[in-house]
Amino acid sequence: QLEESGGGSVQNGGSLTLTCRNSGRIYGTKTMGWYRQVLGKQRELVAGISMSGPTSGTANYADSVQGRFTLVMNARNKVYLQMNSLKSEDTAVYYCFAEADRTYWGQGTQVTVSS
Numbered sequence: 001q002l003e004e005s006g007g008g009s010v011q012n013g014g015s016l017t018l019t020c021r022n023s024g025r026i027y028g029t030k031t032m033g034w035y036r037q038v039l040g041k042q043r044e045l046v047a048g049i050s051m052s053g054p055t056s057g058t059a060n061y062a063d064s065v066q067g068r069f070t071l072v073m074n075a076r077n078k079v080y081l082q083m084n085s086l087k088s089e090d091t092a093v094y095y096c097f098a099e100a101d102r103t104y105w106g107q108g109t110q111v112t113v114s115s
Contacts (some may be wrong), residue, residue, distance in 0.1 A: 007109030
């Protein structure tokens with residue numbers, strides 16, 4: 001139901017763009033965005049964007065990525081996470097999420113940043 005793409009490997013300072021598409025089977029989406037998880041640690045919120053209502057298009061970011069990552073939406077069913085100035089500590093599995101009647105998750109995509 002959530003289709004992710006765009007993960008991969010880059011060097012410190014590089015850029016990647018993650019894409020998440022709602023296949024259409026999730027209705028009434030309020031928020032979409034990305035979490036990330038490092039093996040052995042809790043999943044943490046990276047960024048989320050409001051998909052409806054008066055705050056539609058408004059994004060919020062974790063302090064650790066503020067100013068480096070940008071989350072935008074397109075056509076109410078797709079979001080893009082532009083990640084610039086990547087650091088080794090950004091290495092993780094990134095999971096797309098959508099909040100509607102419940103929280104839906106993508107399968108995860110690996111992002112590896114090497115020095």
